[in-house]
Amino acid sequence: xxxxxxxxxxxxxxxxxxxxxxxxxxxxxxxxxxxxxxxxxxxxxxxxxxxxxxxxxxxxxxxxxxxxxxxxxxxxxxxxxxxxxxxxxxxxxxxxxxxxxxxxxxxxxxxxxxxxxxxxxxxxxxxxxxxxxxxxxxxxxxxxxxxxxxxxxxxxxxxxxxxxxxxxxxxxxxxxxxxxxxxxxxxxxxxxxxxxxxxxxxxxxxxxxxxxxxxxxxxxxxxxxxxxxxxxxxxxxxxxxxxxxxxxxxxxxxxxxxxxxxx
Amino acid sequence: xxxxxxxxxxxxxxxxxxxxxxxxxxxxxxxxxxxxxxxxxxxxxxxxxxxxxxxxxxxxxxxxxxxxxxxxxxxxxxxxxxxxxxxxxxxxxxxxxxxxxxxxxxxxxxxxxxxxxxxxxxxxxxxxxxxxxxxxxxxxxxxxxxxxxxxxxxxxxxxxxxxxxxxxxxxxxxxxxxxxxxxxxxxxxxxxxxxxxxxxxxxxxxxxxxxxxxxxxxxxxxxxxxxxxxxxxxxxxxxxxxxxxxxxxxxxxxxxxxxxxxxxxxxxxxxxxxxxxxxxxxxxxxxxxxxxxxxxxxxxxxxxxxxxxxxxxxxxxxxxxxxxxxxxxxxxxxxxxxxxxxxxxxxxxxxxxxxxxxxxxxxxxxxxxxxxxxxxxxxxxxxxxxxxxxxxxxxxxxxxxxxxxxxxxxxxxxxxxxxxxxxxxxxxxxxxxxxxxxxxxxxxxxxxxxxxxxxxxxxxxxxxxxxxxxxxxxxxxxxxxxxxxxxxxxxxxxxxxxxxxxxxxxxxxxxxxxxxxxxxxxxxxxxxxxxxxxxxxxxxxxxxxxxxxxxxxxxxxxxxxxxxxxxxxxxxxxxxxxxxxxxxxxxxxxxxxxxxxxxxxxxxxxxxxxxxxxxxxxxxxxxxxxxxxxxxxxxxxxxxxxxxxxxxxxxxxxxxxxxxxxxxxxxxxxxxxxxxxxxxxxxxx
Ligand code: SF4
Ligand code: SF4
Numbered sequence: 001x002x003x004x005x006x007x008x009x010x011x012x013x014x015x016x017x018x019x020x021x022x023x024x025x026x027x028x029x030x031x032x033x034x035x036x037x038x039x040x041x042x043x044x045x046x047x048x049x050x051x052x053x054x055x056x057x058x059x060x061x062x063x064x065x066x067x068x069x070x071x072x073x074x075x076x077x078x079x080x081x082x083x084x085x086x087x088x089x090x091x092x093x094x095x096x097x098x099x100x101x102x103x104x105x106x107x108x109x110x111x112x113x114x115x116x117x118x119x120x121x122x123x124x125x126x127x128x129x130x131x132x133x134x135x136x137x138x139x140x141x142x143x144x145x146x147x148x149x150x151x152x153x154x155x156x157x158x159x160x161x162x163x164x165x166x167x168x169x170x171x172x173x174x175x176x177x178x179x180x181x182x183x184x185x186x187x188x189x190x191x192x193x194x195x196x197x198x199x200x201x202x203x204x205x206x207x208x209x210x211x212x213x214x215x216x217x218x219x220x221x222x223x224x225x226x227x228x229x230x231x232x233x234x235x236x237x238x239x240x241x242x243x244x245x246x247x248x249x250x251x252x253x254x255x256x257x258x259x260x261x262x263x
Numbered sequence: 264x265x266x267x268x269x270x271x272x273x274x275x276x277x278x279x280x281x282x283x284x285x286x287x288x289x290x291x292x293x294x295x296x297x298x299x300x301x302x303x304x305x306x307x308x309x310x311x312x313x314x315x316x317x318x319x320x321x322x323x324x325x326x327x328x329x330x331x332x333x334x335x336x337x338x339x340x341x342x343x344x345x346x347x348x349x350x351x352x353x354x355x356x357x358x359x360x361x362x363x364x365x366x367x368x369x370x371x372x373x374x375x376x377x378x379x380x381x382x383x384x385x386x387x388x389x390x391x392x393x394x395x396x397x398x399x400x401x402x403x404x405x406x407x408x409x410x411x412x413x414x415x416x417x418x419x420x421x422x423x424x425x426x427x428x429x430x431x432x433x434x435x436x437x438x439x440x441x442x443x444x445x446x447x448x449x450x451x452x453x454x455x456x457x458x459x460x461x462x463x464x465x466x467x468x469x470x471x472x473x474x475x476x477x478x479x480x481x482x483x484x485x486x487x488x489x490x491x492x493x494x495x496x497x498x499x500x501x502x503x504x505x506x507x508x509x510x511x512x513x514x515x516x517x518x519x520x521x522x523x524x525x526x527x528x529x530x531x532x533x534x535x536x537x538x539x540x541x542x543x544x545x546x547x548x549x550x551x552x553x554x555x556x557x558x559x560x561x562x563x564x565x566x567x568x569x570x571x572x573x574x575x576x577x578x579x580x581x582x583x584x585x586x587x588x589x590x591x592x593x594x595x596x597x598x599x600x601x602x603x604x605x606x607x608x609x610x611x612x613x614x615x616x617x618x619x620x621x622x623x624x625x626x627x628x629x630x631x632x633x634x635x636x637x638x639x640x641x642x643x644x645x646x647x648x649x650x651x652x653x654x655x656x657x658x659x660x661x662x663x664x665x666x667x668x669x670x671x672x673x674x675x676x677x678x679x680x681x682x683x684x685x686x687x688x689x690x691x692x693x694x695x696x697x698x699x700x701x702x703x704x705x706x707x708x709x710x711x712x713x714x715x716x717x718x719x720x721x722x723x724x725x726x727x728x729x730x731x732x733x734x735x736x737x738x739x740x741x742x743x744x745x746x747x748x749x750x751x752x753x754x755x756x757x758x759x760x761x762x763x764x765x766x767x768x769x770x771x772x773x774x775x776x777x778x779x780x781x782x783x784x785x786x787x788x789x790x791x792x793x794x795x796x797x798x799x800x801x802x803x804x805x806x807x808x809x810x811x812x813x814x815x816x817x818x819x820x821x822x823x824x825x826x827x828x829x830x831x832x833x834x835x836x837x838x839x840x841x842x843x844x845x846x847x848x849x850x851x852x853x854x855x856x857x858x859x860x861x862x863x864x865x866x867x868x869x870x871x872x873x874x875x876x877x878x879x880x881x882x883x884x885x886x887x888x889x890x891x892x893x894x895x896x897x898x899x900x901x902x903x904x905x906x907x908x909x910x911x912x913x914x915x916x917x918x919x920x921x922x923x924x925x926x927x928x929x930x931x932x933x934x935x936x937x938x939x940x941x942x943x944x945x946x947x948x
Contacts, residue, residue: 014673014680016683030683032674181666182662188658188660188669190658191533191655192533
């Protein structure tokens with residue numbers, strides 16, 4: 001069985017984000033790049049199937065050269081091969097553009113399952129996975145927190161308000177993963193894993209290799225674009241009220257009334 | 264069977280040779296088991312090594328640190344003196360006319376016999392005390408799971424020595440009487456105990472005396488030889504292991520971890536998961552253990568009920584080594600291979616069966632065990648070597664640890680806060696980064712806590728105040744600084760540590776830094792003692808020693824009085840690891856009004872705050888008390904106003920401890936830099 005995991009490289013959540021000069025993008029010079037956490041859960045889910053039913057796992061990603069680092073991380077965790085679509089013409093793609101590239105790359109790969117995070121923590125659009133499923137003409141199961149394969153079907157669980165639903169789809173299918181770090185506890189690469197990852201096959205492709213032309217993707221083809229970005233307002237530091245309980249209560253009411261104007 | 268006459272002498276020689284051959288055979292087997300271990304170079308600095316044998320074996324310096332150790336002192340020296348006497352005894356066994364006085368002269372022989380009598384008496388007293396301790400006092404440290412076997416072993420040994428000495432006195436007493444009035448016999452009269460014993464035989468005929476002499480002589484001799492055979496099978500194996508172990512002890516910094524070769528492409532495994540992967544020196548440690556229990560008596564983990572006792576770790580490893588070693592040797596000799604039982608010891612897992620996971624992860628690497636081990640056993644690197652296996656090979660560790668490792672990887676600090684904000688603590692403070700001015704004399708290496716932890720940031724700014732006050736030319740790396748990786752290393756992640764260390768060395772060297780000051784004992788120990796493994800050549804100062812120098816030279820002068828009672832806590836990595844006990848105290852004593860009190864466990868006995876060895880980042884759920892709570896209780900006994908510390912992690916641990924017992928309003932925790940900064944008022948102000 002072959003599983004392709006779609007992986008996106010995103011800024012680490014603790015990175016100090018600065019808005020770029022154009023006001024629509026972020027400054028990328030001081031960013032620490034990591035694998036999108038939800039994609040990491042997808043990698044973990046695929047590797048669990050590798051352990052249990054012996055699946056072969058391919059990592060597929062698009063982005064500039066630095067993206068190789070995230071693919072290697074997944075290879076060190078245990079994935080078998082990697083494919084990176086690295087073409088400057090893809091820059092500025094919207095969700096659909098990215099989905100087109102990934103779906104085109106999928107065509108050249110053998111797969112029974114496609115896994116990915118339900119969203120990427122940078123632009124938070126929740127789109128690419130679903131669009132890839134559509135473009136590839138395969139069913140999609142969303143927000144899974146587990147995945148099992150039996151008799152040509154994939155069965156997943158998804159938490160819903162106060163309960164869990166179990167769903168299944170006939171292979172080939174695409175599953176997007178939700179949950180949290182504590183749910184998945186993605187494995188930590190062992191040293192032999194890291195060593196081996198350096199020698200695992202990692203192929204780089206351009207749009208031409210995928211049979212796509214530059215005007216189908218990238219900024220010109222984008223139907224959705226970011227028009228402005230702004231930083232959230234700086235939070236005021238908390239204030240500690242002094243005095244005994246009565247004084248504190250009085251001061252609090254005064255502040256709520258006069259400053260916060262909520263009472 | 265009069266000793267020394269035919270055929271008794273032939274019989275004696277046979278027994279003597281057989282016993283020695285048996286002993287040598289066993290010893291050789293033990294040696295071969297040691298050789299199963301991996302190589303390690305401990306053959307440097309020979310003269311220092313010889314000196315340490317003189318001090319610690321002959322002088323028993325560490326043994327006599329405790330009152331009970333004096334008993335051992337006398338037993339040890341009694342043993343040496345008896346052995347000198349035994350040569351004469353054995354000589355007599357071969358030829359009845361053999362006697363020391365014929366070679367040494369009567370004067371010297373008198374002295375020798377007197378010494379023998381004195382030491383033998385002292386040994387008897389010491390053994391009685393030992394029996395009293397073991398069976399009446401029953402100190403915790405002499406406890407083992409297989410208590411019966413351990414006690415039995417102790418009794419056999421103590422019994423053998425007692426019998427051996429009494430028989431010696433018996434033989435001597437008879438000899439003394441027999442020598443009376445015989446021209447070619449002589450007995451040194453200074454041996455007054457033996458002479459006193461002769462009253463027992465008063466009134467016996469010459470034949471009677473002769474018979475008693477023979478009985479005692481044979482008894483004494485057989486017991487000695489029996490002892491020789493028994494040694495390697497008992498805890499008295501330490502008679503063989505201890506001396507070489509002291510000779511080969513680590514002379515450099517305590518607890519220094521080996522640099523793993525991670526470039527080696529042929530390596531199949533990393534860290535240690537089988538006993539024979541330890542180095543021969545790590546295995547020799549096991550032979551040297553005297554089972555005295557001093558390590559566990561000082562271990563913060565043992566004392567708070569964690570499933571870790573360094574004494575038992577060594578004991579279990581030793582038993583496993585002996586059992587598995589024999590089988591491995593048999594496997595090597597194909598002929599014997601058939602007799603090897605493939606079950607049993609060979610299939611026992613070092614980690615899991617012999618040592619438990621919780622045991623390995625409970626160690627704070629505080630070094631108290633090693634500090635108090637009379638035979639210099641090195642416990643800590645064994646725990647870390649096994650952690651290395653779990654981390655590097657199996658990624659087998661708790662989720663908290665995994666989380667903190669990821670944080671180091673992405674942001675080079677355990678909290679996982681953005682690496683670009685590392686220098687933000689210094690905003691608005693009068694301190695430059697090396698990028699702004701690299702011509703400064705000192706680099707102040709702030710470390711992760713000092714950069715990111717709200718509480719520790721205050722220590723950093725206090726230190727900046729002091730350094731500026733004293734006119735020291737210094738700078739920081741700011742956002743360019745990285746974690747030193749010390750904790751990752753002690754958690755067993757050598758790969759992560761090495762990549763962090765390489766990066767940090769590169770950055771620091773790129774500014775041509777020669778001297779470094781730091782307020783974190785962990786960074787200090789790492790940069791000073793372990794970074795040379797990565798090509799670092801810096802002078803590294805902990806702020807306690809640096810500030811003490813500034814005070815001595817008058818560059819800093821405490822002006823204010825501080826009428827407070829302060830309890831000082833020694834950090835493990837400052838005290839035991841780097842011998843800095845005096846410097847922080849000098850600093851505190853320079854402050855008028857400050858009353859310095861010492862806890863019972865202070866200086867080299869200092870009780871860890873619980874944060875070391877990566878424990879800072881792990882939940883502490885096992886045992887009956889948290890280590891930091893236990894230490895806080897110890898400090899509170901002295902009713903302090905302030906708990907004085909030297910380490911940002913100790914600060915956190917004590918503050919948490921005070922919160923637990925709801926004393927955080929009454930008692931405050933301050934770093935020595937904060938205390939000093941408080942009392943040093945600038946002239947400008
Ligand atoms: S280093 Fe400290 S915690 Fe670890 S075994 Fe030794 S005494 Fe116990
Ligand atoms: S390791 Fe050292 S301190 Fe601990 S029991 Fe053995 S000899 Fe004593």
